[in-house]
Amino acid sequence: MREQTRPPYYHESMDWDRLTAEYEPPFEFMTGARLWSPERIAEEQLRRLRGAVERAASVPFYRRLWAEHGFSPADITSLDDLRRMPSYTIDDIRDSIERQPPLGDYQGVGFADAAHTPLRIYTSGGTTGTPRPTIYTQWDREVGAILSARTFYMQGIRPGDAVINAWAYSTHNAAWIMDHALWHWLGAIPITTSTGNVTPTEKQIEFAQLYGAASITATSDYLLHIADTARRMGLDPRTDFDFKTILSFGDTAAVEEAFGVPTYDSYAFHEVQYLAAECEAKDGLHIFEDAFIIEIVDFETGEALPPGHKGNIVVTALYKTGTSQLRYNIQDISASYELSQCSCGSWHKKLDYFQGRSDTMVKLRGVNVWPEACGKIVAGHPGVTGEYYCYAERVAPEGKVARDEMTIMVEKADGTGDSAVLRAELAALLKQKTGVAIGVELVERDGLRELTGHGHRAKLKRFEDRREAGR
Numbered sequence: 001m002r003e004q005t006r007p008p009y010y011h012e013s014m015d016w017d018r019l020t021a022e023y024e025p026p027f028e029f030m031t032g033a034r035l036w037s038p039e040r041i042a043e044e045q046l047r048r049l050r051g052a053v054e055r056a057a058s059v060p061f062y063r064r065l066w067a068e069h070g071f072s073p074a075d076i077t078s079l080d081d082l083r084r085m086p087s088y089t090i091d092d093i094r095d096s097i098e099r100q101p102p103l104g105d106y107q108g109v110g111f112a113d114a115a116h117t118p119l120r121i122y123t124s125g126g127t128t129g130t131p132r133p134t135i136y137t138q139w140d141r142e143v144g145a146i147l148s149a150r151t152f153y154m155q156g157i158r159p160g161d162a163v164i165n166a167w168a169y170s171t172h173n174a175a176w177i178m179d180h181a182l183w184h185w186l187g188a189i190p191i192t193t194s195t196g197n198v199t200p201t202e203k204q205i206e207f208a209q210l211y212g213a214a215s216i217t218a219t220s221d222y223l224l225h226i227a228d229t230a231r232r233m234g235l236d237p238r239t240d241f242d243f244k245t246i247l248s249f250g251d252t253a254a255v256e257e258a259f260g261v262p263t264y265d266s267y268a269f270h271e272v273q274y275l276a277a278e279c280e281a282k283d284g285l286h287i288f289e290d291a292f293i294i295e296i297v298d299f300e301t302g303e304a305l306p307p308g309h310k311g312n313i314v315v316t317a318l319y320k321t322g323t324s325q326l327r328y329n330i331q332d333i334s335a336s337y338e339l340s341q342c343s344c345g346s347w348h349k350k351l352d353y354f355q356g357r358s359d360t361m362v363k364l365r366g367v368n369v370w371p372e373a374c375g376k377i378v379a380g381h382p383g384v385t386g387e388y389y390c391y392a393e394r395v396a397p398e399g400k401v402a403r404d405e406m407t408i409m410v411e412k413a414d415g416t417g418d419s420a421v422l423r424a425e426l427a428a429l430l431k432q433k434t435g436v437a438i439g440v441e442l443v444e445r446d447g448l449r450e451l452t453g454h455g456h457r458a459k460l461k462r463f464e465d466r467r468e469a470g471r
């Protein structure tokens with residue numbers, strides 16, 4: 001007979017009372033941690049930060065990074081001291097994986113730990129290059145699920161609601177954590193369709209109608225595609241569904257317009273799960289400050305920026321026990337808000353809406369320009385469909401120094417008049433808002449579908465760097 005080993009059964013491998021006391025589930029959160037004073041938030045953050053730093057201090061990746069920058073865990077005596085800790089980016093993670101494949105040396109646990117605590121692994125980047133793994137302990141997983149559940153609860157999901165989960169079920173975390181949150185912490189009924197590649201969009205629409213789905217969660221790009229498909233099927237997205245709220249990421253105004261129901265934004269990424277969520281006030285995203293410290297730093301110097309200034313998001317996750325993130329510069333662009341009490345009653349700091357990725361940022365004559373910002377500027381013009389695609393190239397006019405240029409391709413709306421006039425108007429608008437000249441190319445409606453992957457990619461491609469090719 002084979003050796004017998006008792007597995008670490010999920011229901012008995014963790015102290016659930018400690019979990020829900022430290023990280024309140026949605027119902028308790030609404031009258032609990034959500035209403036903490038700024039002083040209470042700071043107090044809890046410092047306590048949790050000390051614990052997180054202590055845990056990371058035994059991880060080779062952090063030991064090396066901190067030693068290189070002369071940082072010691074003992075340096076943390078106040079929240080301000082966090083700035084003394086070096087930040088890192090995806091390049092450091094890639095380097096760590098190269099040093100010690102396949103998991104890197106940034107993990108706080110290994111597969112052998114699954115003998116006493118349930119673990120799971122998700123990866124990002126796996127489709128295009130070396131996968132970057134994040135290992136979730138049961139604790140990290142449940143805290144992440146609670147934060148996701150808080151987001152959905154704040155945005156209107158209640159027990160008994162059927163929710164279509166149209167995120168991609170893959171090696172990536174997104175769809176799974178939402179499913180976990182809906183099922184384990186909300187009493188909602190997830191209908192796991194995944195994207196249009198798994199369940200055709202027409203079928204998803206049938207499911208939503210058949211079961212009277214109260215909500216759907218997907219990227220705004222995909223939600224707009226669903227609305228489009230519904231119209232092509234002869235349905236009215238505003239009246240032929242039972243949605244009461246829509247849970248999205250990105251351009252929620254367009255989705256709200258298409259479906260005629262409140263649509264909420266949030267901010268999450270796969271290594272840390274839900275980090276900030278829009279409340280009913282719809283004015284910025286509340287950071288879950290009992291679980292995170294968020295800084296906005298200058299693109300080049302890494303120095304902290306005051307509220308209102310666009311920079312990179314630097315994330316410190318306070319709850320992690322498996323794969324830690326301490327001052328991780330995720331290179332997403334946003335800005336912080338001035339601290340004030342929201343009309344919803346919460347003091348949790350707010351983060352501005354996602355503005356784009358700084359790794360696709362192009363410097364044109366000293367001005368930082370990025371595709372998502374250009375897309376937002378042209379989308380406001382009535383002569384276009386809102387679809388766009390940007391590319392950067394290095395242009396070397398005869399006898400002149402080579403310089404970088406950005407061009408935005410834009411789909412014309414039906415019945416648009418003179419193209420030359422439209423192009424001039426868009427170019428003027430871009431120049432006015434960004435302060436620098438950006439090329440404009442017009443294409444017919446649906447002319448960008450091939451480039452962006454509209455209809456089959458959950459997250460559309462919006463940028464192509466052609467500069468390398470021109471060198």
Ligand SMILES: [Zn+2]
Nearest residue numbers: 279281342344
């Ligand atoms: Zn609020």
